[in-house]
Amino acid sequence: MRLFTTVAALRCYVSLWQTKNHSLVKPSREINSHFGSIGLVPTMGALHAGHLSLIARARYENDLVIVSIFVNPLQFAPTEDYQSYPRTLDRDRDLCQQAGVDIIFAPTAEELGAGEQGRQGEKLLLTRTQVLPPETMTSVLCGKSRPGHFQGVATIVTQLFNLAQPNKAYFGQKDAQQVAIIQRLVRDLSFPIEIVTCPTVRDASGLAKSSRNQYLTLEQKEQAAVLYRSLQKAKGAFDAGERHSETLKVIVKKELAIVKAVVVEYIELVEPNTLMPLEKIEDGGLLAIACRVGETRLIDNLVLKARQPIVAIDGPAGAGKSTVARQVAAALGLVYLDTGAMYRALTWLVLQSAIPIDDYSAIAELVSKCSIQLTSSTQLDNPVRVWINGEEVTSAIRSLEVTANVSEIASQSAVRQALLQQQQQWGVKGGLVAEGRDIGTHVFPDAELKIFLTASVQERARRRQQDFYQQGQLEITVEQLAQNIAARDRADSTRELAPLQKAIDAIEICTDGLSITQVSDKIVSLYHKHQL
Numbered sequence: 001m002r003l004f005t006t007v008a009a010l011r012c013y014v015s016l017w018q019t020k021n022h023s024l025v026k027p028s029r030e031i032n033s034h035f036g037s038i039g040l041v042p043t044m045g046a047l048h049a050g051h052l053s054l055i056a057r058a059r060y061e062n063d064l065v066i067v068s069i070f071v072n073p074l075q076f077a078p079t080e081d082y083q084s085y086p087r088t089l090d091r092d093r094d095l096c097q098q099a100g101v102d103i104i105f106a107p108t109a110e111e112l113g114a115g116e117q118g119r120q121g122e123k124l125l126l127t128r129t130q131v132l133p134p135e136t137m138t139s140v141l142c143g144k145s146r147p148g149h150f151q152g153v154a155t156i157v158t159q160l161f162n163l164a165q166p167n168k169a170y171f172g173q174k175d176a177q178q179v180a181i182i183q184r185l186v187r188d189l190s191f192p193i194e195i196v197t198c199p200t201v202r203d204a205s206g207l208a209k210s211s212r213n214q215y216l217t218l219e220q221k222e223q224a225a226v227l228y229r230s231l232q233k234a235k236g237a238f239d240a241g242e243r244h245s246e247t248l249k250v251i252v253k254k255e256l257a258i259v260k261a262v263v264v265e266y267i268e269l270v271e272p273n274t275l276m277p278l279e280k281i282e283d284g285g286l287l288a289i290a291c292r293v294g295e296t297r298l299i300d301n302l303v304l305k306a307r308q309p310i311v312a313i314d315g316p317a318g319a320g321k322s323t324v325a326r327q328v329a330a331a332l333g334l335v336y337l338d339t340g341a342m343y344r345a346l347t348w349l350v351l352q353s354a355i356p357i358d359d360y361s362a363i364a365e366l367v368s369k370c371s372i373q374l375t376s377s378t379q380l381d382n383p384v385r386v387w388i389n390g391e392e393v394t395s396a397i398r399s400l401e402v403t404a405n406v407s408e409i410a411s412q413s414a415v416r417q418a419l420l421q422q423q424q425q426w427g428v429k430g431g432l433v434a435e436g437r438d439i440g441t442h443v444f445p446d447a448e449l450k451i452f453l454t455a456s457v458q459e460r461a462r463r464r465q466q467d468f469y470q471q472g473q474l475e476i477t478v479e480q481l482a483q484n485i486a487a488r489d490r491a492d493s494t495r496e497l498a499p500l501q502k503a504i505d506a507i508e509i510c511t512d513g514l515s516i517t518q519v520s521d522k523i524v525s526l527y528h529k530h531q532l
Ligand code: AMP
Pocket: 042, 043, 044, 045, 049, 050, 051, 053, 054, 170, 171, 172, 173, 174, 175, 198, 199, 200, 201, 202, 208, 209, 210, 211
């Protein structure tokens, strides 16, 4: 592990590392790459289990992990605890070392141009370039009592993005407003970075871990546990069908009032992405609170999801994903989202347009302007119909030519980006089963049930041979097929774009010796077991 404190050193390291690791990567494929990918975890140090969960996730998903430790003066008001904020670099360094971090970046405020001269009273000084997220997002919730806070966060996070050049950056759901603002920043400023939101880590009492919990006495910690209890109480009402903002907020308020030492700053219910206040929850709502216990300000939140569940099925080629997904959808009365058909439709479009299959930029131009419509299907014998740019291609996408080219087209970054948005659009209302190599990791990271279907190479070779057999091709041996499949697995796991990877929270099912129906039954019973 290396520790850098200067911009120059970090820049130098990242640039050398990228040259070394990207020499094999084609230029069109750098976004969302894993092979040669960099994960950034921005922190203010005083690391605890919450931070460590972000680091573990980054370690799992990237080749190079950079943790920044920077108590950012731009995000503290003069009345706040900038001076007294806990600084424990030696201990943080040990924790990072144990967690397998590659680089700690711990600059001084001056090094990032954020020293004394960066602030003036409540405001950032205009002598420093700032990043200003939409006021509708920065002036609500914590922004009301912390003017300038999110501008300070956005400014430094942007700077860290430029320095660390991450493919993915990790943030905690505990700071839900921060995550929403960073997501928006990345979208508005076109950063090629995926923002990964990690669940809130809590003490056994339910109190969200925070560096500021160090300020609390034991008694105050017990008192502070009411924050999560109050959110849970509202969730209970929500689960029982309550959707009105006022009613849910009153439930929180009453519960918090039981502990007199806890002084409420706000209780709000907002749309989780735009942070606009909600009167009633339609698809989902962010229930967020801020309180003071003594001098210490604490925040917490819960996302209340009203949408129907999503089942995401990933796994290697030949494990039976699409057949299983179709059956599971039919059994549960959910929609089967045929992502394969979407890739096929784009492939058809590229072939039609006569653009060479390796002209990545022309393909990017074409696919980012197209629109795909799919019918939803909840029945096995009711095939999905597909249109692209208004033209029906339901049978055209099953041609041999499309089949031969779909894998190459689907491996291009712009193609996956174009589909990502369309697929996520389907996820807004939920109620679907989707399958694909990165459905659980990338497309629907918040799917309620994630399954990783595997089968041994031998089993997949045997299944494939049976397919060939049925098509009248009798001469292909299981050994030949096993070799092909093993080679494809290796290529799939190490490929630079959307590599085959089990989501950290996916349940693995090995399908060896199981029929499609047995696998589907297993998934259906998991669905019920999770009370979805
Ligand atoms: P901080 O050091 O407080 O700026 O936090 C650094 C990152 O860790 C932010 O993305 C936080 O949201 C995240 N984080 C802090 N506490 C927790 C927690 N209890 N669970 C999960 N993530 C957290």
